[in-house]
Amino acid sequence: MNYPQSPVGLADQAAEAVRAINHTTRTPGADWQYPSNAYSLIGTLAHLSRMLPQAITQALQPVTDAHTADRLTVDGGKDPDQAASSAIQTARVAIGRAQRLAEALDQVHSALSPLGYDTSDDGDEFADCPQCAAEDDDGEVGSGERPDCTCA
Numbered sequence: 001m002n003y004p005q006s007p008v009g010l011a012d013q014a015a016e017a018v019r020a021i022n023h024t025t026r027t028p029g030a031d032w033q034y035p036s037n038a039y040s041l042i043g044t045l046a047h048l049s050r051m052l053p054q055a056i057t058q059a060l061q062p063v064t065d066a067h068t069a070d071r072l073t074v075d076g077g078k079d080p081d082q083a084a085s086s087a088i089q090t091a092r093v094a095i096g097r098a099q100r101l102a103e104a105l106d107q108v109h110s111a112l113s114p115l116g117y118d119t120s121d122d123g124d125e126f127a128d129c130p131q132c133a134a135e136d137d138d139g140e141v142g143s144g145e146r147p148d149c150t151c152a
Contacts, residue, residue, distance in 0.1 A: 007059070014048075035115035042112055046105035052098035060091050 005013075021041070025032055063084060066072040072080040 034117045039112040049102040053095040
């Protein structure tokens, strides 16, 4: 696969995709109404989060390369060794948290696995007609019970 964009551009697209997910999942729609939709989305988010540790590690490569080449500078004239060490340590924390996020999302995914949506008809096609419901009538037009009912 060819990636013509920069890593920052690709990360920006990923962030924008998550923003779009946040927007489109606010209300039900044709592609967002069943528990299976949540199962699929959580599974994909778990997959995404499992890739974050590698992305974080590789994102620090320019820093470690500059530090190794003795070319790393720090604003305010601070110690490059200490600054690089701090960046690496905090990245390790972020990596651990990303791994825990992936594990948690895997658990959510598993919990969603058996869930479904009952699409069977409730059997009462005239439930919407308050008059038929009040009179316990089946509402069938021409049945003799309610020939004027239009709920059929």
